[in-house]
Amino acid sequence: MAESSTTVIGVYDSPDALIQSIGVLRSKQLGQLEAYSPYPIHGIDEALGHRRSPIGAMVMVMGIVGALTALGAEYWISAIDYPLVTGGKAPTSWEAFVPIMFEVTVLFATFTAGLGMLFLMNRLPFFGHPVLNSKSIAKITRDKYAIAIESAADSKEELDEQVAEAALRDAGATTIEIVREPKPSPFLTSTFVLRALGGIAVSCLVSGVLMYWVIKLFPVLPPMSHMLVQPRVDPQQSSSFFGDGRSMRMPVPGTVARGFMPSFVASQEQAASLVNPLARTREVLEVGKQKFTERCAVCHGALATGIGSLTAAYGGKPANLQAQQFRDYPDGKIYWVIVNGKNAMPSQAADLTVDQRWSIVHYIRALQRAQHAMDRDVQ
Amino acid sequence: MSDSAVLGTLPNPARQSSTQNVGENELSLTTVLPSNLQPRPLFTGHVSPGSLDDQVLAFPGKKPPRVWYVALAITTAAMLLGFTLFCYTIYMGIGVWGNTSPVFWAFDIINFVFWVGIGHAGTLISAILFIFRMRWRNAIARFAEAMTIFAVMCAAIFPGLHTGRPWLDFFLFPYPNQRGIWPNFRSPLVWDVFAVGTYFSVSLMFWYLGLMPDIASMRDRTDSKVRKVIYTVLAMGWRGAASHWRHFEKAYLLLAGLATGLVLSVHSVVSFDFATSIVPAWHMTIFPPYFVAGAIFAGFAMVVMVLIVVRETMQLKNLITDYHLEVMNKVVLAMSCIMGYSYFMEGATAWYSQNEYLIHAFKNIISGTYGWAGWLTISCNILIPQLFWFKKCRTSYFWMILVSIAVTIGMWFERFVIIVISLHQDYLPSSWRIYRPTLVDLGILLGSFGLFFTLVLLFARVLPVIATSEVKGMLPGSQPKHGRSHG
Numbered sequence: 053m054a055e056s057s058t059t060v061i062g063v064y065d066s067p068d069a070l071i072q073s074i075g076v077l078r079s080k081q082l083g084q085l086e087a088y089s090p091y092p093i094h095g096i097d098e099a100l101g102h103r104r105s106p107i108g109a110m111v112m113v114m115g116i117v118g119a120l121t122a123l124g125a126e127y128w129i130s131a132i133d134y135p136l137v138t139g140g141k142a143p144t145s146w147e148a149f150v151p152i153m154f155e156v157t158v159l160f161a162t163f164t165a166g167l168g169m170l171f172l173m174n175r176l177p178f179f180g181h182p183v184l185n186s187k188s189i190a191k192i193t194r195d196k197y198a199i200a201i202e203s204a205a206d207s208k209e210e211l212d213e214q215v216a217e218a219a220l221r222d223a224g225a226t227t228i229e230i231v232r233e234p235k236p237s238p239f240l241t242s243t244f245v246l247r248a249l250g251g252i253a254v255s256c257l258v259s260g261v262l263m264y265w266v267i268k269l270f271p272v273l274p275p276m277s278h279m280l281v282q283p284r285v286d287p288q289q290s291s292s293f294f295g296d297g298r299s300m301r302m303p304v305p306g307t308v309a310r311g312f313m314p315s316f317v318a319s320q321e322q323a324a325s326l327v328n329p330l331a332r333t334r335e336v337l338e339v340g341k342q343k344f345t346e347r348c349a350v351c352h353g354a355l356a357t358g359i360g361s362l363t364a365a366y367g368g369k370p371a372n373l374q375a376q377q378f379r380d381y382p383d384g385k386i387y388w389v390i391v392n393g394k395n396a397m398p399s400q401a402a403d404l405t406v407d408q409r410w411s412i413v414h415y416i417r418a419l420q421r422a423q424h425a426m427d428r429d430v431q
Numbered sequence: 432m433s434d435s436a437v438l439g440t441l442p443n444p445a446r447q448s449s450t451q452n453v454g455e456n457e458l459s460l461t462t463v464l465p466s467n468l469q470p471r472p473l474f475t476g477h478v479s480p481g482s483l484d485d486q487v488l489a490f491p492g493k494k495p496p497r498v499w500y501v502a503l504a505i506t507t508a509a510m511l512l513g514f515t516l517f518c519y520t521i522y523m524g525i526g527v528w529g530n531t532s533p534v535f536w537a538f539d540i541i542n543f544v545f546w547v548g549i550g551h552a553g554t555l556i557s558a559i560l561f562i563f564r565m566r567w568r569n570a571i572a573r574f575a576e577a578m579t580i581f582a583v584m585c586a587a588i589f590p591g592l593h594t595g596r597p598w599l600d601f602f603l604f605p606y607p608n609q610r611g612i613w614p615n616f617r618s619p620l621v622w623d624v625f626a627v628g629t630y631f632s633v634s635l636m637f638w639y640l641g642l643m644p645d646i647a648s649m650r651d652r653t654d655s656k657v658r659k660v661i662y663t664v665l666a667m668g669w670r671g672a673a674s675h676w677r678h679f680e681k682a683y684l685l686l687a688g689l690a691t692g693l694v695l696s697v698h699s700v701v702s703f704d705f706a707t708s709i710v711p712a713w714h715m716t717i718f719p720p721y722f723v724a725g726a727i728f729a730g731f732a733m734v735v736m737v738l739i740v741v742r743e744t745m746q747l748k749n750l751i752t753d754y755h756l757e758v759m760n761k762v763v764l765a766m767s768c769i770m771g772y773s774y775f776m777e778g779a780t781a782w783y784s785q786n787e788y789l790i791h792a793f794k795n796i797i798s799g800t801y802g803w804a805g806w807l808t809i810s811c812n813i814l815i816p817q818l819f820w821f822k823k824c825r826t827s828y829f830w831m832i833l834v835s836i837a838v839t840i841g842m843w844f845e846r847f848v849i850i851v852i853s854l855h856q857d858y859l860p861s862s863w864r865i866y867r868p869t870l871v872d873l874g875i876l877l878g879s880f881g882l883f884f885t886l887v888l889l890f891a892r893v894l895p896v897i898a899t900s901e902v903k904g905m906l907p908g909s910q911p912k913h914g915r916s917h918g
Contacts, residue, residue, distance in 0.1 A: 067911045087673035090480055090648065091904035092680050095911055096673045105681040111689075129605060129613045138617040148617035151700055155625040158633065158693045162686055166636045169682035170667065174675045177667035184670045190651040192671050193644070195480030195903070245664055 058232050059182040060216040061200045062225030063191055067093050070197040073223035074099045077199060080219055083211045088183060088198040110168050111161045118160025122153040177245060182231040191227075199225070312406070317388065326384030330410045340415030343408045347400055356419045368396050379420050386413050471754045473567055473905070478749065480903040487897045488649050490745065491658065495892055498744060506884040513878005516871050517592065525595050527871045534854045534866040539593040541846040542876055544701055545729070546586035546883075547627065548722075548842065551694055552730020553579030554634060557641070558690035561683075566905055567758050570750050573645075573898040574741065574891075575734050576638040581886040582730075583631045585879040590623070592875075619703035626700035633693055637686050640679070643669050644900040698722045705849065712792035712853040715780060721773040725842060728766035728812070732838035735759050735831055737887060741896060750897055753826050760825040763838065767816035774809060792853055800865055801852045804844050811841025 064070045070087060077085055078101070087096055126149040130136055135143035170176050183189060183200050192198050199220065203211040217228050285291050291299035308314065317323040330336050344356075351360040351370040358372030371378060371394075378386070390409045393399040404412070421429070520527055530537045553575035560568040591597050603624045605614050614621045647669040650662035669675070699719035706718040735756060742751040781793035796805035815837040824830035856863045890896070903909055 067909065071911045088671045089673065089676070090671055091644070091900045091909065092676040093673070093904075093910060097677050100673055102674060102677050105678045107678055107681045107685060111685050125605070126616045130616045134611075134613045136613075136615055136617075138615055141617065145617075151619075151622040151696070151703070152616060152625045154692075154696055155622070155629045155700075158689050158696075159629045162633045162636065162689045162693075165682040165685040165689070166640050169678045170640070173678040173682075174672075176669065176675075177664075179663065179668045181668065181670055183672070184668055189670060193648040193651045193669075194484050248664070 058211050058213055058230065059186070059200050059202045060211065060213060060220060061183060061186055061188045061198050061229045061231065062220030062223070063188050063227040063229070064197045064199070064224065065226055067197055069224050070199065071095060071099050073199055073220070073225065076223045077201070077219055082201050082216050082219055084202045086183075086200045086202070088188075088192040088200065090193055090195060090197075093197070105173070107165055107169055107173065110172075111165045114164035114168075115157050115161035118157040119153050121160070122156035123149055126152060179245060186229055186231045188227070188229050199223075317384075320385050320388045320392075320394075323384040323388035324382045326382075326387055328383045328387075328410050328413055330407065330414060332414055336411045336414055337418060339408060340411035340413070340418075343404060344412050344415050347403060348412065351397070355423060356416055357423075370397070373416055374420060374423050379424070383410075383413050383417070386416060471752075473570065473752065473754070474902075475749045475752055478902075478906060480899075480906060480909065483750075483897075483899050483902060483906075484648055484652065486747070486750070487895050487899050488645070488652060490891070490896075491649065491893050492653060492655070496744065499888065499892070503885065503888050506881045506888060509877050509881025510885050511878075511881070513875050513881055516874040516878060517588070520592060520871060520875070521597060525592070527869060529866055529868040529872050531864060531866065533857045533859075533862050533864065534851055536593075536850050536854060537866055538868055538872040538876060539589045540704075541843065541850050542879055543586050543589040543593070544722075544846045544850075545843050546582045546589070546879065547630075547701055548698060548726030548729045549733050549883075550579040550582035550586065550630070550634070550730065551698060551723070551726035552734050553577070553582070554630075554637075554690050554694040555727050555730070556734070557637065558687040558694060561687040562691060567755055569901040569905060570897055571734065571738060571755055571759075572901065573638075573641065574738065574896050575730075576634065576641070577890045577894075577896075578730075578734060578737065578883075578887065579634045580631070580638055581883050581890070582733075583627065583634065584886070585883050587627065587631065588875075588879060588882075590627075619700065619707050622700045623704060626697045630693060630697045633686075633690060637690055640686070641683065641898060641901075642894065643667060644671065644679075645895045645898060647671065648899060649895065695723055698726045710853050710857060711786070711788040712777070712781075712796075713849070715777070717773060717776050717780070721770075721776075724766055724769040724773065725812075725845060728763065728770055729838060729842035731759055731763045731766065732835040732842070735763065736835040736839070739828060739832060741891060745891065745896065747897065750902070756831060757822075757825045760819045760831060760834075763834065764816055764819035764825075767813060767819075767838075771813040774813065788858065791856070795852050795856060796848055799852065799856070801848070801855070804848050805852065808841050808845045808848050811837040812845060815841075 062073070064073065067089070070089070070093070074085065074087060074096070078099075085100065087093075087100060089096070123146070127144075127146060130149075131143040137143060138148075141148070178184075182202075183192070183198075188196075188198055201211060201216045201220070213230055217230065220228055285293075285299035287300060289299045290297050293299070294301070315323075315326060317326065345354070348356075349360055350362045351368065352358055352373055353360040353363075353370075356373035358370045358374075360370060362368075363370060387409055389397065390404065390412060391399060391401045400409070525539075528538065530539070556568050556575040557572045557579075561572070591600050594600055594603075603614065603621070605616075605621075614624075643666055646662050647666040650659060650666050653659055653662060699722065702718040702722035705713040706715060708714060738751055738756065738759070742748050777796075778793055781789040784790075795801065799805075816834050818824040818830055818834060824834070851866050855866050
């Protein structure tokens with residue numbers, strides 16, 4: 053339909069006259085017919101030959117899409133991405149997803165019905181329609197009924213005004229109005245509305261950004277700091293509270309950690325009397341193997357032969373723990389070396405717990421026995 | 432003869448039966464039914480589509496009466512008081528409320544449930560009664576729908592504030608975030624977010640789409656240029672084309688059907704907040720239907736109360752007739768009976784289960800510290816509405832207003848009973864404590880009433896309170912006479 057098309061509007065006083073005229077005018081095939089009324093008139097769709105509205109099918113499809121969207125989102129979130137056990141139920145239990153599925157189904161379906169009707173089916177908002185800009189619209193939305201004849205969408209011919217007017221008058225129209233082209237007033241066009249909406253969107257954006265900075269910079273609004281600002285000192289922070297300017301304190305000399313009883317041995321000779329408190333179990337040996345591999349094997353070698361991967365690079369001479377000297381060592385002396393270090397070997401105490409040290413001792417014993425296996429070990 | 436050939440297409444018989452206008456009904460039924468069973472007229476005096484517009488759509492153009500300004504001043508003052516205390520709560524934290532261990536849910540949740548419930552009457556009238564073709568709904572539907580939206584707005588304030596840090600309320604929504612966590616979809620509180628959010632958006636759309644043809648009528652009758660621009664944009668270019676009405680009616684019917692399911696689900700989900708917990712007197716299967724009935728009950732009472740004011744002050748007595756009010760009062764009575772049954776069931780469940788915690792919780796309702804609240808609930812919700820068995824009470828303003836106010840108070844206290852009484856004595860006697868609301872609690876409650884009535888007053892001023900396009904369609908002579916054209 054060209055923007056400059058002619059529309060002839062006939063106004064009627066009663067719905068009966070309207071319906072009868074539709075029949076008459078349809079048979080004359082003047083152009084595209086559309087009826088207008090202040091409220092829905094029953095039977096008018098049949099008279100105009102309208103088909104059933106497809107909204108029902110759209111709503112059905114979108115309702116199902118809504119249900120599946122909700123189920124999919126809930127399942128992915130609660131069972132896959134962030135598995136959450138609530139009330140002893142498995143993360144995959146879907147029964148509790150049903151209420152939200154229902155709500156989302158209704159949400160999708162209703163918005164399809166409402167907005168689909170408005171935007172897709174009725175092509176609203178549209179402010180440039182000739183009937184909307186006619187004088188008759190005030191009657192149509194009040195208490196009168198109207199038929200508008202436009203040139204048919206598929207025909208190139210212009211609508212013959214005289215013929216259309218005569219036909220409407222013959223069909224009983226009380227008033228005839230000819231709208232030659234839509235006369236959109238400057239503030240009622242769709243362009244205006246789009247510009248207005250665009251302006252609102254831009255102003256929302258600007259005020260949102262302003263708001264953000266105002267809240268960010270305005271010191272009177274502590275809540276927005278999200279509890280990041282707190283009156284406490286963090287580790288490694290400076291503090292003017294103590295004389296040394298540090299916030300952290302050294303423990304009092306002689307402080308003993310909870311659950312830890314240090315052994316008071318001054319020399320390696322004294323340590324010889326220490327007894328390995330751990331039983332020689334598979335778990336202990338596993339720990340020993342792991343820690344030995346992590347901390348000892350680089351120098352002493354995987355088999356404790358004193359040839360590790362670092363030996364060549366640094367030229368040091370780590371002890372060969374397979375030597376007879378060390379095979380004869382009591383457990384306590386090996387333990388003492390792990391704690392205090394010896395010669396070039398540094399102390400490992402900071403990196404190994406007491407149990408881990410004793411586990412390593414067990415593991416070294418196992419390595420020594422494995423490298424010097426005797427016949428009875430095989431039996 | 433070509434006319435009749437075109438007109439010969441038979442209308443859908445089912446549709447025809449539902450579309451008979453008042454005039455035809457009267458004609459066909461007078462001979463069959465005795466006089467006391469005949470359908471009552473839905474308006475008095477002469478009403479035509481034109482006179483309807485002049486009566487209903489003219490308000491925004493007129494200067495409001497002085498009483499409107501007085502009412503608006505009062506409600507706005509209440510609203511501002513509530514807003515001030517709202518801000519005070521945000522600034523100070525919710526410690527300014529009376530909530531304390533073990534009553535962690537108090538006025539905030541009571542008011543939320545109360546206001547969501549008030550909203551349900553609007554959807555019931557606009558959706559469920561639409562599907563049942565209850566023609567008396569047409570005159571009151573728009574107003575009730577507006578009340579739904581305002582009530583849900585009031586309701587949404589409270590859980591938002593209840594979270595304690597309302598500026599983090601967006602955590603409620605499931606969106607990918609830098610915290611790497613998601614809401615728990617097995618929690619009824621998250622269901623609530625979806626139910627109330629859907630309810631509000633769907634109600635808003637339902638209301639707005641229904642309003643569009645009426646706004647179009649206002650657009651075309653106003654002389655004021657400012658109003659013209661506003662109404663033009665709001666009406667979205669609605670021009671009453673038959674091809675538009677066709678989709679509109681279909682969409683409206685579908686919306687009504689979907690909103691019916693929705694309204695029943697919303698208060699059920701609200702009741703899940705309680706029913707899925709293990710608190711004695713909350714953990715009950717009767718809660719969903721009991722809550723829905725209570726919501727409709729409270730909502731109808733509120734609608735009756737507001738409608739009385741509207742029809743008196745806006746001279747709408749010929750459109751909102753005594754008959755409308757009487758029917759509404761019958762619904763209130765029916766709901767009151769359902770509530771009575773529910774209360775009885777609560778007691779019966781406690782007795783029949785022989786569960787000592789449940790029996791203790793029920794005894795608290797009728798004889799504990801808050802026993803007065805329990806009895807206030809029972810008398811306001813069950814006993815006083817029984818007055819509506821008498822036609823005199825159903826049609827008299829005095830009794831209507833009395834019962835409506837009683838029901839509003841009673842239903843608020845019902846939520847108080849459910850929440851506070853059940854919580855204040857939980858399983859651990861050492862933590863039992865008496866709950867006392869603070870003035871801030873009461874002020875915010877008052878403020879929510881102020882907000883609600885301010886919005887109602889503004890709505891009545893600027894938008895049509897009666898769905899004119901719906902009422903026009905059922906006036907005598909507004910639909911073509913199928914019988915004659917076929918004969």
